[in-house]
Amino acid sequence: MTSYLRSWLTGAPVATVSDAPSLVKISPPPSDDDGEDTETEDNSVPAFPALNSAQRAAPSTSLRVLSDNALMPPPPVPSLAARNPGVSAKSSSSASSSLLVPTTTTKPPTKPSKKREKVALAPGHSPLDWAALKSSGSDLRGVDTLMRIPPSVLKQHRSKDDAWTAINGKVYNMTPYLPFHPGGERELMRVAGRDGTYLFASTHAWVNADFMLDACLVGFLIPEPSTDSP
Ligand code: HEM
Numbered sequence: 128m129t130s131y132l133r134s135w136l137t138g139a140p141v142a143t144v145s146d147a148p149s150l151v152k153i154s155p156p157p158s159d160d161d162g163e164d165t166e167t168e169d170n171s172v173p174a175f176p177a178l179n180s181a182q183r184a185a186p187s188t189s190l191r192v193l194s195d196n197a198l199m200p201p202p203p204v205p206s207l208a209a210r211n212p213g214v215s216a217k218s219s220s221s222a223s224s225s226l227l228v229p230t231t232t233t234k235p236p237t238k239p240s241k242k243r244e245k246v247a248l249a250p251g252h253s254p255l256d257w258a259a260l261k262s263s264g265s266d267l268r269g270v271d272t273l274m275r276i277p278p279s280v281l282k283q284h285r286s287k288d289d290a291w292t293a294i295n296g297k298v299y300n301m302t303p304y305l306p307f308h309p310g311g312e313r314e315l316m317r318v319a320g321r322d323g324t325y326l327f328a329s330t331h332a333w334v335n336a337d338f339m340l341d342a343c344l345v346g347f348l349i350p351e352p353s354t355d356s357p
Contacts, residue, residue, distance in 0.1 A: 210226065246310065252307045269302070273344065275346060276346045276347065277352060281298060281322075286319070287316065287319075290316060293323065296347060297344060297347060299343040314330075
């Protein structure tokens with residue numbers, strides 16, 4: 128194919144297979160427009176900016192290192208002298224430089240009126256032990272069936288051996304839980320025989336009584352039946 132083209136362009140005889148090893152220099156066809164010799168590849172990169180450009184004519188702009196005086200000045204250092212520790216921002220000469228805590232947060236927190244303390248539980252009475260006892264299957268209710276319990280009946284169960292309380296409408300037998308209560312037996316006995324919802328919630332609303340005492344459920348609190356019915 129190459130030899131055919133060459134003979135076509137130059138009029139030279141077509142090279143045969145026999146003269147293939149000899150290298151023949153191929154000249155491209157003469158160009159009509161420029162007539163330049165493009166025999167060798169020109170990979171030289173043109174100068175930028177162009178040699179005759181206006182940029183080159185302009186005065187030299189070589190990198191200039193700025194002196195300290197020519198640099199932008201640093202921001203002013205906050206004046207330590209203007210700060211007046213212990214004096215409120217209002218009375219201080221420079222209010223913006225005061226590092227005082229805002230006056231709204233300087234009031235010390237009010238202490239709880241009554242200290243709530245957890246009691247030391249006897250060995251084998253940790254919350255985990257209570258969980259194990261609950262799931263052991265032992266009878267913690269003391270009743271055969273769930274009942275509807277009016278306040279008058281609830282009132283009869285207020286001894287340590289038989290302590291019931293109502294929380295959120297449910298009546299629980301607290302007796303098995305007494306030694307497990309982190310707040311102590313005495314606190315728990317304050318609600319024995321009565322509705323303990325308010326005291327329970329105001330002491331520790333985050334405690335889930337439903338879950339803690341589910342195995343101790345004995346019934347549901349109902350209003351006292353009226354006695355004047357015929
Ligand atoms: C009858 C159901 C009750 C259950 C199941 C129960 C359960 C609990 C539990 C789980 C805790 C530990 C709370 C914690 O670690 O955050 C606790 C603590 C305590 N409970 Fe109860 N409680 C009951 C009733 C009451 C009542 C009626 C009172 C008060 C009259 C009371 C007073 C306390 C106190 C003072 C603590 C210890 C301090 C504290 O944790 O803040 N509890 N109780």
